Amino acid sequence: MTVNTCTAADVARKVIEKKELFILDVRNEDAFEDWKIEGQKFEYLNIPYFELLDGVEEILPKIPTDKDVLIVCAKEGSSIMIAEMLSVEGLDVCYLAGGMKSWSMYLEPIKVGELPNGGELYQFIRLGKGCLSYMVISEGEAALIDAVRFTEVFTNFAHEKGVEIKHVFDTHLHADHISGGRAIATATGAKYYLPKADAIEVVFEYTELADGLTVQLGSSKIDVGVLYSPGHTIGSTSLVIDGKYLFTGDILFIDSIGRPDLAGLAEDWVGDLRETLYRRYRELAEDLIVHPSHFMKIDELNEDGTVAKRLGDLFVENYGLNIKDEEEFRTLVTENLPPQPNAYQEIRRVNMGEITPDNEAQTEMEIGPNRCAVR
Amino acid sequence: MNIIKTLDVKGLACPMPIVKTKKAIDTIASGEVLEVLVTDKGALNDFTAWAKAGGHNIVEQKEDAGVLSFFIEKA
Structure with missing residues (x-):
């Protein structure tokens, strides 16, 4: 044989x-x-x-x-x-x-949505690590959200689609995986956005991702709305595209919620997490389709392999959004947390630009599951 | 420590370090110690788990300039 x-x-x-x-x-x-x-x-x-x-x-x-x-x-x-x-x-x-x-390194791109005038939304699923990245395409221009470090996957995909990457967003400073955002922006001349509150220690230039910012993609002017939604990190920010798709970063997942402890400040941030999930998100339209930046379990995949769900459904089904008692919520997200992701402190330093390990070392750092969620 | 033999598997990738170590350990007597020099980083956990499974005792391990040394006492 x-x-x-x-x-x-x-x-x-x-x-x-x-x-x-x-x-x-x-x-x-x-x-x-x-x-x-x-x-x-x-x-x-x-x-x-x-x-x-x-x-x-x-x-x-x-x-x-x-x-x-x-x-x-x-x-x-x-x-x-x-x-x-x-x-x-x-x-x-x-x-x-x-x-x-x-x-750990493989990315599978799947189309998850349509935008006006032939625009498209793609989800890049990193099955081995549970990371989700996104490319929004509109009339020759593309935006990336929470792109992982395999920059060529995104630049090649943009090339195949005949679009130019113009905007690169990181919803927060990642602790579980190395961001490709800054490298892609440098390679393509795109603008790189990061929330300021997460960028205190970064050693590079970036554009502030903050409430009130509007970015337009393509001539059909697809709106990118910005919503400050702290809790996983103090800077965590969500994006709303075309009033239809909500990108929650690591704040809200399909069957779990973000953990507040990876920057060492769980006690300080648990209140922010509660505020985001139980007040700010509640004010949004329930028909928004949530696209998180991670999944934890394979059960969170839809029939077609995508990871996305209506916000209104999550309000009903996601346990982390249904804990009435604030103390119980606090206990859930600060005690009995799963182990922290492999090398998460080093990964944060890479994402801040403080250290630049070679490719092999980056691969080693990222071995293992993402563990950004609590459930 | 009764180091009877040194095995140099520097530069070899998994599974060869363990394959060669197993062969070498088969040639020494119980209580004797085999020294193994490895550069494959993945070896760290594998040597520990392999030794445990076979009942061998890793008496000492150290790292110097990227080279891991294991001192394995045969069960």
């Missing part, structure tokens, strides 16, 4: 199309427990590769022959070895090219 290669893009299609897949993850148990490829119909077997060096015979009965089998490790080396051993035993398997490292 042959050993086949699967790319992160192949696996992404299986996640989005809710296909079945059997994953043999040969990383060590801690790594698997911490972070794995999530799919609604995926089955898993985790056996570290170093326990299989003497042979794979004992796991053969556990591997199905009636569905696709994917072998996964951190970078790919071990998965190739195990895939070859299984192949010798007569199994038809494939390994994930580039391993979890490539999974």
Whole structure:
């Protein structure tokens, strides 16, 4: 039998199309427990590769022959070895090219909305890390929201679409992943926007993202409205595009809400978070479609693989928006929080421009899930 | 510490450091110590988990100029 290669893009299609897949993850148990490829119909077997060096015979009965089998490790080396051993035993398997490292980096663009005069809205889903970035396109011009650090994915996409990136927004200073915003703006000559309250320590020039700012994209003048919505960070700001789409950054997700502690000030910011979620957002139109900058669980994906929902539905369904008691809310978002994202303090420093690690080091920093939410 | 052998797997990527370490450990006696020099950063967790699974004891580990050294006492 042959050993086949699967790319992160192949696996992404299986996640989005809710296909079945059997994953043999040969990383060590801690790594698997911490972070794995999530799919609604995926089955898993985790056996570290170093326990299989003497042979794979004992796991053969556990591997199905009636569905696709994917072998996964951190970078790919071990998965190739195990895939070859299984192949010798007569199994038809494939390994994930580039391993979890490539999974962490893969972005899947999906169209999520229409704008007047042929404009389009795309969501870039980073399935491996739960990050969501956006490109708004209108009459030859594009704006980006919370772009992750794979700048070429966005510049190439803009090139394919024949549009020029004019505006690049970061809704806040990210702590879980490295922003691509500033690099894209530098490469394209676009304007880079960041909320001032999050930018106190940054070492670069930026345009202030603040209430009252209006940006127009394309000649059809698609409005970009700005709404100060602190809580995840003190500067966190939401965007409303064309009066129809609400970009909540890391304040409000589909099935969870933002955590206020990643800059070390949970006690100070919990009041802001409450104010944003229970008052400011309540004043908005319920028909706005919420597009967050993360998802936490694969269940938050819609049927078509997108991550978006009507604000009015979230008011009803999202537990974090339905805690009447302020003290209970305070406890939820300041105590028993999930572990903080990998290297989050270093990541903040990269996003402030204080340090500039090489690409390999940036990849290592971003390994693991995003963990920006509490639920 | 009874270091009986040193294995240099610098520059090798996963899974080779562990594969070679396992072969080397098979050639020494219980209670003897194998020193392994590795540069693959991913090795850190893998060596710990591998040693634990096999009952071997990592008596010491250190890092010097990007090179990790493990001193592994065979079970």
